[in-house]
Amino acid sequence: MPDPARRETRNRWLLLTxxxxxxxxxxxxxxIIVLIYSFLTPGDYGGVVWKFSLDGWFNVLFNRDFFTDQxxxxxxxxxxxxxxIKLSVLTTILTFIFGFPTAYFIATRPRAKRDLWMLLIMIxxxxxxxIRTFAVMELIRNEGTINTLLMxxxxxxxxxxxxxxxxxxxxxxxxxxxxxxxLPIYASMERMDFNLVEAGYDLYATRWQxxxxxxxxxxxxxxxxxxxxxxxxxxxxxxxPRVLGGGTDLMIGNLIELQFGQGRNWPxxxxxxxxLLVIVTVALLFYVRTAGEEDSHHx
Amino acid sequence: MARGFDVRRQPGFVTLxxxxxxxxxxxxxxxxxxxxxxGSSIATWEGLSWRWYVSAWQNQQVQEATxxxxxxxxxxxxxxxxCAVLAALATTRKGRFRGxxxxxxxxxQPLMVPExxxxxxxxxxxxVIKVQTGYTGLGYLIIAHTAFCIPFAxxxxxxxxxxxxxxxxxxxxxxxxxxxxxxxYVTLPQLWPGVLSGAxxxxxxxxxxxxxxxxxKSAGQETLPTYLxxxxxxxxxxxxxxxxxxLLAISVVIVLAFYxxxxxxx
Amino acid sequence: MIxxxxxxxxxxxxxDTFIALDDVSVTIxxxxxxxxxxxxxxxxxxxxxxxxxxxxxxxGRVTLDGQDLLGLPPFRRPVNTVFQSYALFPHMTVAxxxxxxxxxxxxxxxxxxxxVDEMLALVKMTQMAGRRTSEIxxxxxxxxxxxxxxxxxxxxxxxxxxxxxxxxxxxxxxQLELKRLQxxxxxxxxxxxxxQEEALTMSDRIAVMNGGQIRQIGGPREIYDRPxxxxxxxxxxxxxxxxxxxxxxxxxxxxxxxxxxAEIAAHAPAEGIPRGAATxxxxxxxxxxCDPEGAALKGKLSDIVYFGTDTHYHVxxxxxxxxxxxxxxxxxxxEARAVGDTVGVRLAPGTGQVLRD
Ligand SMILES: Nc1ncnc2c1ncn2[C@@H]1O[C@H](COP(=O)(O)OP(=O)(O)OP(=O)(O)O)[C@@H](O)[C@H]1O
Ligand SMILES: [Mg+2]
Numbered sequence: 021m022p023d024p025a026r027r028e029t030r031n032r033w034l035l036l037t038x039x040x041x042x043x044x045x046x047x048x049x050x051x052i053i054v055l056i057y058s059f060l061t062p063g064d065y066g067g068v069v070w071k072f073s074l075d076g077w078f079n080v081l082f083n084r085d086f087f088t089d090q091x092x093x094x095x096x097x098x099x100x101x102x103x104x105i106k107l108s109v110l111t112t113i114l115t116f117i118f119g120f121p122t123a124y125f126i127a128t129r130p131r132a133k134r135d136l137w138m139l140l141i142m143i144x145x146x147x148x149x150x151i152r153t154f155a156v157m158e159l160i161r162n163e164g165t166i167n168t169l170l171m172x173x174x175x176x177x178x179x180x181x182x183x184x185x186x187x188x189x190x191x192x193x194x195x196x197x198x199x200x201x202x203l204p205i206y207a208s209m210e211r212m213d214f215n216l217v218e219a220g221y222d223l224y225a226t227r228w229q230x231x232x233x234x235x236x237x238x239x240x241x242x243x244x245x246x247x248x249x250x251x252x253x254x255x256x257x258x259x260x261p262r263v264l265g266g267g268t269d270l271m272i273g274n275l276i277e278l279q280f281g282q283g284r285n286w287p288x289x290x291x292x293x294x295x296l297l298v299i300v301t302v303a304l305l306f307y308v309r310t311a312g313e314e315d316s317h318h319x
Numbered sequence: 320m321a322r323g324f325d326v327r328r329q330p331g332f333v334t335l336x337x338x339x340x341x342x343x344x345x346x347x348x349x350x351x352x353x354x355x356x357x358g359s360s361i362a363t364w365e366g367l368s369w370r371w372y373v374s375a376w377q378n379q380q381v382q383e384a385t386x387x388x389x390x391x392x393x394x395x396x397x398x399x400x401x402c403a404v405l406a407a408l409a410t411t412r413k414g415r416f417r418g419x420x421x422x423x424x425x426x427x428q429p430l431m432v433p434e435x436x437x438x439x440x441x442x443x444x445x446x447v448i449k450v451q452t453g454y455t456g457l458g459y460l461i462i463a464h465t466a467f468c469i470p471f472a473x474x475x476x477x478x479x480x481x482x483x484x485x486x487x488x489x490x491x492x493x494x495x496x497x498x499x500x501x502x503x504y505v506t507l508p509q510l511w512p513g514v515l516s517g518a519x520x521x522x523x524x525x526x527x528x529x530x531x532x533x534x535x536k537s538a539g540q541e542t543l544p545t546y547l548x549x550x551x552x553x554x555x556x557x558x559x560x561x562x563x564x565x566l567l568a569i570s571v572v573i574v575l576a577f578y579x580x581x582x583x584x585x
Numbered sequence: 586m587i588x589x590x591x592x593x594x595x596x597x598x599x600x601d602t603f604i605a606l607d608d609v610s611v612t613i614x615x616x617x618x619x620x621x622x623x624x625x626x627x628x629x630x631x632x633x634x635x636x637x638x639x640x641x642x643x644x645g646r647v648t649l650d651g652q653d654l655l656g657l658p659p660f661r662r663p664v665n666t667v668f669q670s671y672a673l674f675p676h677m678t679v680a681x682x683x684x685x686x687x688x689x690x691x692x693x694x695x696x697x698x699x700x701v702d703e704m705l706a707l708v709k710m711t712q713m714a715g716r717r718t719s720e721i722x723x724x725x726x727x728x729x730x731x732x733x734x735x736x737x738x739x740x741x742x743x744x745x746x747x748x749x750x751x752x753x754x755x756x757x758x759x760q761l762e763l764k765r766l767q768x769x770x771x772x773x774x775x776x777x778x779x780x781q782e783e784a785l786t787m788s789d790r791i792a793v794m795n796g797g798q799i800r801q802i803g804g805p806r807e808i809y810d811r812p813x814x815x816x817x818x819x820x821x822x823x824x825x826x827x828x829x830x831x832x833x834x835x836x837x838x839x840x841x842x843x844x845x846x847a848e849i850a851a852h853a854p855a856e857g858i859p860r861g862a863a864t865x866x867x868x869x870x871x872x873x874x875c876d877p878e879g880a881a882l883k884g885k886l887s888d889i890v891y892f893g894t895d896t897h898y899h900v901x902x903x904x905x906x907x908x909x910x911x912x913x914x915x916x917x918x919x920e921a922r923a924v925g926d927t928v929g930v931r932l933a934p935g936t937g938q939v940l941r942d
Binding site: 029031032033035036038039040042043044045046047048049050051053054057067117118119121122124125126128135139140141142143144146147148149150151152154155156157158159161163164165167168195198199202214217218221227231252253255256258259262263272273276277280286289290293294296297300304 | 324326327328329330331332333335336338339340342343344345346347349350353360361362363398399401402403405406408409410416422425426428429431432433434435436437438439440441442443444446447462463465466467469520523526527529530534544547548551555559560563566567570571573574575578582
């Protein structure tokens, strides 16, 4: 009789084979190649020369002057990193400011209606991000809806330049990632016991105090999850800054792309990608730790 | 008499929520409205017309991109769903096993790694393979899309499997069903709504992808989203709105179908 | 005839093992209504699952009419189970559920249909044949689960607490129904319950289990009147335990001396009992209150609990032992007794069972 435990293990890995093959080929495997490429020498017309070099990683933060060999900080990169982080943090804050009350609003509707309200949040989430970005673009273009309307009304005479600014990127990212904030906050809020809110009022808390001291702590896991869900894709955003930002208002994602296009520095592009990956991983680990602690508090 | 105290009210929240809902839909609604504009502006209304839909329909580039997008989304979602069913069966039954965390992390990798990083990785990897094999067909796009569709197909199927009573399979076995028949007559029928949901999500995700496709497509392999992306820097006419509206409509229909499917289950 | 021979099941591995079945041996006869009775966690379900094929025992043999069952997967064993949660297939109708086993056995369509109809009639569910299993009541689901397990005519039917989810009245009805079905079909039943009343009223024989072991096997009367150890006596019904001294043993009868000094005779295990300290088990309903003068036992009445059909008297015997008596209530009522009265306890002649200490 074949050992049942071993047969079970064999069957399990057989079932997993197609998935693992696809993922190894088109998700996990290529990441390893990125790592290898980050240590090679750039080729003249893109691609790489198979010669070990640390320049890819060096160039993430520093510049070496071609003639004098002088080392300086790569200001352009630093300002792009700074802008990416700043815009991602601001996006997270803005989506929270709008997303939290929205989640609260939905969670306080009658039970039967809540799914429908959530559907209204989910529809934009599942529709094309590019198209939603495009919709924002049409709104804020110089010849777009807002400027046209304001000029018709005689409030302004020259269109306000909104497109191709940092503001446009922030607006666009807030718009496209808003559902990602609402979703997890709503999920924890729906599980919240409203008797606790009543208990808060019973013990003389004002509305603000109930919000600060009762509701927020209870839905904290949802808020953290939402912040991560918004922060991570914001940091790696590519489409939104490309469509809404001007040529100068780049974010990390566009900087990476540049290395594979005009920049023709694949090792640098690879190193930048991995840098982004590390930042994101740190954020995710932070989330896992915080969420784990929350669990042990409640469990 | 004083009005009752509403414990659920928070000042300003309704206003903010209203702004939020309006802001979510206003740009989309305007986009849709102007796709029916008779004039060629996307901000000045000049009357109702179908002309931009007609012109998009007759645009050969758009036709080709549409067909390619549909082929891609269909093949990727079918393959991804098939893989996800098998993977879900292997990972949800009979508790944890050695290597579970690694497998789970791999399946969910496309959700956690920024798209741009995956795109770059695939660009490099496929560039090597293209040089080695000379093959430049749609296969690269299909397998790349399959990979990032797998977690979306996997999630609802796994949820469905986890919610399923293992006792049912034991009951079937007790009633003389062989393992294959247990799967065929008990597991699969139970799983079906999850499979359908998973396939629909995968389809929408593949249809909407722009970053990864943009990076790894070979020359002349535009999909609808990459075609649109290419057009944005040019002079924008309501034709773009018309194409976008059509694409939106497909997604919305599928999402609504998904919603009602998961609702009927309860 | 099913023979279970020294079946052992250990869960866990290496350092941390848990013995769910501790060398269980029992032979169940053809056409018997056999009950496994025991407290929660004693291993009843585990034993059933070993027989059905869902748990591999660590050691031991299980044979059905001489055929070894353990080498067979569940779907090759001529054994069916009525699951505790019923496990009805929600995506099939009542009739489809009942026909499932026969279909899996590749029986011809006509035969499947005929058997399904018979089964529907047997459990009085003919009107519900086309319903979804989610559209019928708990009691009806129970019947369908039963019909589904009976339809392939197994040699052995396993029932794991099939009645526990039903309300009291329905449970009583289904108990009778089960007895009737067993008699009509002639199939051997192994029935699991932790309800002793259910076990006593339904079974031909009962195995009382505890801690993975079978403590006693016997007919309901035997188990109730002649428990062989303290666990069985305590688990089934209510029992008073008295420390006694065995003076003499002959012919399943022992002469005992009570703590009060009185000497009485009581039933003892056939294999005999040594002289010296032992325990006497006495059922409350085999005793009555009497005058303290000259009574074998006496003490202070500490509590009187009225139960409708009868009344329980709690007596604190000399030496602090609590003793419970049960007396049937008569129309017109009793002479008034009050808490604090000193009373005597009369033991009906021939009652009580001596247990080894
Ligand atoms: N798969 C398992 N792994 C570890 N321990 C188990 C497993 N299955 C059962 N046990 C343990 O074996 C013991 C017997 O379990 P079993 O289910 O047979 O009890 P039971 O008599 O049916 O109880 P109940 O009346 O509550 O259903 C229990 O202590 C249980 O914790
Ligand atoms: Mg049990």
